[in-house]
Amino acid sequence: MRRPINTSRLLVIVCSYQLSIEQILKMIVFIGILILAFFNGASCAGERPVDEAVLRTLEGSPTAAIFERELAKDIIFNTVFHFLTAVVGVTIGSGGRLVSATAATFPALVKTGVSMNYAYVEPCGLVAPHIHPRAASMIIAINTTFLAGYWVENATAPVINTLQPGDATVFPQGSVHFEFNMGCEPGVFIAARSSEDPGSYTATGFISRFPPAIVAATLGYPEGGLDSFIKGLPDFPSKNVKECLLKCKKAT
Ligand SMILES: *[C@@H]1O[C@H](CO)[C@@H](O)[C@H](O)[C@H]1NC(C)=O
Numbered sequence: 001m002r003r004p005i006n007t008s009r010l011l012v013i014v015c016s017y018q019l020s021i022e023q024i025l026k027m028i029v030f031i032g033i034l035i036l037a038f039f040n041g042a043s044c045a046g047e048r049p050v051d052e053a054v055l056r057t058l059e060g061s062p063t064a065a066i067f068e069r070e071l072a073k074d075i076i077f078n079t080v081f082h083f084l085t086a087v088v089g090v091t092i093g094s095g096g097r098l099v100s101a102t103a104a105t106f107p108a109l110v111k112t113g114v115s116m117n118y119a120y121v122e123p124c125g126l127v128a129p130h131i132h133p134r135a136a137s138m139i140i141a142i143n144t145t146f147l148a149g150y151w152v153e154n155a156t157a158p159v160i161n162t163l164q165p166g167d168a169t170v171f172p173q174g175s176v177h178f179e180f181n182m183g184c185e186p187g188v189f190i191a192a193r194s195s196e197d198p199g200s201y202t203a204t205g206f207i208s209r210f211p212p213a214i215v216a217a218t219l220g221y222p223e224g225g226l227d228s229f230i231k232g233l234p235d236f237p238s239k240n241v242k243e244c245l246l247k248c249k250k251a252t
């Protein structure tokens with residue numbers, strides 16, 4: 001049997017714990033924060049890691065209806081990616097901040113065959129030569145001039161273009177390519193990819209990963225000096241294209 005709520009009894013309980021008004025207010029604030037945190041759970045993709053189990057379920061959905069039902073379980077997080085507040089899929093270096101919305105960071109991309117990158121590049125910032133093994137990339141310069149180049153294979157010449165704001169170019173799948181902010185102000189470019197899981201690695205990444213003897217032989221560099229050479233390698237994206245830095249120093 002349910003007992004009717006007896007306010008005097010509640011008061012007794014509160015009093016017997018000797019809660020001050022201040023403590024009660026603190027509790028209310030605390031509960032409020034918990035409620036807010038709960039609704040914040042409805043954060044956007046990019047703001048917290050994706051549960052791998054969700055990705056597996058989406059990938060395994062046999063019909064579009066089942067796929068959509070899975071997405072709907074956390075609709076905002078699963079279908080809205082926020083590039084500016086993202087903390088996952090983010091690569092930060094002295095030359096800028098790259099944010100990747102891929103299937104790994106944005107559930108709605110599973111099985112779509114597309115993904116996107118937002119790149120904020122510092123003045124003279126260089127997104128050094130790198131490769132996406134599973135996607136072609138189409139990039140558009142938004143508000144500064146970028147030098148963009150790619151190279152497809154040994155038998156071809158590299159293609160290097162200067163992109164003014166509004167210009168776009170394409171990097172074929174598997175090509176090694178770079179983007180360089182030639183300006184003395186920060187700039188943004190956006191890259192669309194032809195795979196939800198494009199993959200990425202820097203062209204020089206092997207230097208710190210393959211056996212030193214192989215690396216030294218490849219570079220024609222003394223094996224003994226490799227350690228300090230590797231420690232001296234720039235970050236990614238980097239900011240050390242000397243002639244640009246000199247030009248911008250003169251310009252300001
Ligand atoms: C690639 O091109 C260079 C320069 O033309 C040549 O020396 C080298 O043998 C080529 N390598 C391969 C793997 O084809």
Ligand SMILES: *[C@@H]1O[C@H](CO)[C@@H](O)[C@H](O)[C@H]1NC(C)=O
Nearest residue numbers: 120142143144185186187188
């Ligand atoms: C380009 O856009 C970014 C991000 O909004 C901004 O920080 C930057 O100052 C802009 N650059 C120019 C040259 O307008």
